[in-house]
Amino acid sequence: MVTIKQVAKRAGVSFKTVSRVVNNDPTVKAENREKILAAIEELGYQPNLAARMVRKKNSDVIGFISDEISTTPSSVDILRGAQDRAWELGKTLMVFNLDHKKPTPIKLLEECRQHRAEGVIYGAMYHQPVELPETFDKQPTVMVNCFDPNVERASIVPDDQQAAYDVTMQLLNKGYKRIAFLNLNPEIVAAKLRLAGFEQALQEFNIEQSNYLVETVERVIDGHTSDVTREVAERVIEEFKPDAILCGKDLVALRLYFVLEHKGLRVGQDIGVASFDDWDCIPQLLVPALSSVALPYYQMGRAAVSRIVEMVGDKQVSTHIDRVKCQISSRESF
Amino acid sequence: MVTIKQVAKRAGVSFKTVSRVVNNDPTVKAENREKILAAIEELGYQPNLAARMVRKKNSDVIGFISDEISTTPSSVDILRGAQDRAWELGKTLMVFNLDHKKPTPIKLLEECRQHRAEGVIYGAMYHQPVELPETFDKQPTVMVNCFDPNVERASIVPDDQQAAYDVTMQLLNKGYKRIAFLNLNPEIVAAKLRLAGFEQALQEFNIEQSNYLVETVERVIDGHTSDVTREVAERVIEEFKPDAILCGKDLVALRLYFVLEHKGLRVGQDIGVASFDDWDCIPQLLVPALSSVALPYYQMGRAAVSRIVEMVGDKQVSTHIDRVKCQISSRESF
DNA sequence: GACAATAAATACAACGATGTTTTAACTTAT
DNA sequence: ATAAGTTAAAACATCGTTGTATTTATTGTC
Structure with a gap:
């Protein structure tokens, strides 16, 4: 690789003067500066950051x-x-x-x-x-x-808590009154926080405990997590008859869409659906498109x-x- | 940060000897080596890769x-x-x-x-x-x-060509005889290659042109690509009546699943489906799970x-x- | 116990850059 | 014309390493 000395030789100046130009030191004659810049250009000189770092002691x-x-x-x-x-x-x-x-x-x-x-x-x-x-x-x-x-x-x-609070408030403001929350494994930090946000919004709206429901769609056996969205969703819809369902993640919503399709419930019309994650690859391509809380x-x-x-x-x-x-x-x- | 000289001082040897130990040079007395290793440990010394690089001229x-x-x-x-x-x-x-x-x-x-x-x-x-x-x-x-x-x-x-060839051969070997290929925008490199692989397999099986079909599910208008999988899929199923459909990507398969569900066709039984991409977030969670060609x-x-x-x-x-x-x-x- | 042979440590230079001091070349003022 | 002041470039030291040459310590042999 080209070093500062080679540039100096080419430009006919001392290598320190080249260093000056590279570091925008103003005390260099315009004439020399131009010669040096030309040499840098011709040789394709790039300062060696490692060497610079040894001297300057900041690595960036x-x-x-x-x-x-x-x-x-x-x-x-x-x-x-x-x-x-x-x-x-x-x-x-x-x-x-x-x-x-x-x-x-x-x-x-x-x-x-x-x-x-x-x-x-x-x-x-x-x-x-x-x-x-x-x-x-x-x-x-x-x-x-x-x-x-x-x-x-x-x-x-x-x-996560604010996120769940916000989306629940939006649901409530739109008139949904019986909301089911298909939450993730409650051991997960996000699940805990979202539950708090969810309940916070419900309290603010004075929704009684009989008018909302929280279920877990992940079953953990021996540390291995399996998804039971379908059965849980079917049961919840059957027994609780929610007018809106909040899903713990887009994948849960996707599974829920299939259940709803099967039951003949139209998303957005017969029942509201929202979820968390807002992955690139799911919400936009479901029909109707899924409203989802994006993680920032x-x-x-x-x-x-x-x-x-x-x-x-x-x-x-x-x-x-x-x-x-x-x-x-x-x-x-x- | 700790330098090699500080380590040397602590261990009571010259800094070059420390360098030897760091670089596993065998010509160091066991006694000194131990003293030096102890000093390195105590001070938390880490060699400065930038300095090393300046000297050795390889950056790794x-x-x-x-x-x-x-x-x-x-x-x-x-x-x-x-x-x-x-x-x-x-x-x-x-x-x-x-x-x-x-x-x-x-x-x-x-x-x-x-x-x-x-x-x-x-x-x-x-x-x-x-x-x-x-x-x-x-x-x-x-x-x-x-x-x-x-x-x-x-x-x-x-x-991509081999991939399309392989998956098509698998379909043919399993007895599928009328395969439709819902391909991506043919401008795309992968789409072109897969088409070649697809046709190569069909030729090897002596499938006539009337027994397979290739359609594009992406419509490009003013450089903007829109997905028309649903309408194309519906038409293809209606008119061509394939016994298997190969999809250009998982997202196409996902849309196709909805169309098939709507038409009452059971994936894997009434019709075979395969696709490309094998994204983490789709194939496994469709029911039945989607067979997909993974990109390596x-x-x-x-x-x-x-x-x-x-x-x-x-x-x-x-x-x-x-x-x-x-x-x-x-x-x-x- | 002296001398060579070997082993192990030190001393010094170098890598490619920057910071500081010194020197050289111009200006300007008297 | 000379001293002082200013500007630009060069000289030298330095950063934390490694490579090479040199010195010092240890060992073996007779």
Whole structure:
């Protein structure tokens, strides 16, 4: 690769003068500057960031460690958001994922530290508690889509409770009065929070307990989760006769659509349906299109990088949890 | 951060001896080695890869430039595969994506070159021709899920033709005799190749032209693609009366399922259905589960890194196109 | 116990850049 | 014409490593 000295030789100046030009130092004669820029262009010189870093001691690198990033189709948006924001701020994202739990987070963090990453983002595929090893305290760390249940650490998570509250309020405002919530496994953080938001909205509307219903559509046996949406949905419709159903995720709504089709109930007319996730690949192509609460993954990714950069700049400890607002993608299902 | 000299001081040896230990040089007394390892542990020393790189002139960094990686849920598997393989080979992947066509590939490549990436992978979201700027010739470059129509360049693409051939043969071997192919927009590379594979299999089975049918389910108006699966499917079923339908992608199959449900045709019994993509989020949850041809994204990502590393090692120009075999995920739909 | 042979550590230079100090080349003022 | 002041370039040190040459310590042999 071309070095600064080769450029200097070509331009007939000392290599330090080239360094000046590269770093926009104004104390360079216009004549020399032009010669140097021409030489840079001709030789295709690119400054060696590693060498620069050794000297300047800032790497502009941010580590991104992810927990099986690709398992859900949209959680990769965290990465996209982080990537975009990093680019805007002149930072480079170095991405590591730990599929199948090997390599360990500790190994990945070591890698980040060897690259002298200024901060590290740890991203999870779904909203969950994660206990990070203590070594993560050694540099600014931001958790995305997860939080540490033991230690206070900077975190960015979706505001699941507000999301459930909002969508339930929308249903109630539209006149739905008997809402069933086909929730996910209640062990899941998101399920717990959404239930809280759901009930909060119902209370505000003074809906009695007999006029709403919460059921779980995931059955866990020996740690293995199976989906029982169809049977639960059939029973709920039969016995509770809801006028609207809120689904824990788009996949539940998809299954529900088949059940409703089978029962001859028209979505949006005979019964309202809403769900969570707003995946690219389902809501828009159901008929009628499914209204779904989008998880703000892209925004969360952006926020994570912004936060890391702030932490690096301030050298301040910031451990609060950012809850990012979820938007409802309103379509025709309610 | 801790430097090698601080470790040396702590261990009471010269810093070069520490370097020896870090690099597994055997000419260090066991006694010193232990003292040094202890000091490294105590201080939490991590070698500065940037400094090492300046000296050794190899970065072990591979650049990964992607064209809107997240638009389809599974193409991010390319990244996962690349990531995993890079880790196995002791390389670091530096990921850049160019959403909304800004920043330009040229800018991203410059960034890679500044980091002295040993090679660059350019990944596309779907199988397509991509004309890379000439600057990509300056270092080993591998294209994944795309190829350059003008220049011969190392590429790794899915073998769409073989995939279509295989799945069609499976259908024929199972006794299906009137197959309709609801193909994607024929402008798409994959659509063209699959059509070829489809017809190849039919010819081998001596199926006459009147016993198969190919229709396009995507209508392009002013560059905007709209999906007309429902109307096309209804017409095809009505007029052609196929005993099996091959779908251009899972989303087409999903729509088809609704049409078939409506018409009272039972998938897997009255009619066979197969498709391409094998996304995580659709085939398994349709009833009956959809058999789909998986695109080998993960393998392609791995292969790309393997290939780059080979190219870097050999300093050989390798410009052939690898076509990676696609596996059929057989379920209950045919 | 002296001397060579080997092993292990140190000393010094280098990598490609930047920060600081010094020097050289011009201006300007008297 | 000379001193002082200003500007631009060069010289030198430095960052945290590794590679090579050199020195020092250890061992073996007679």
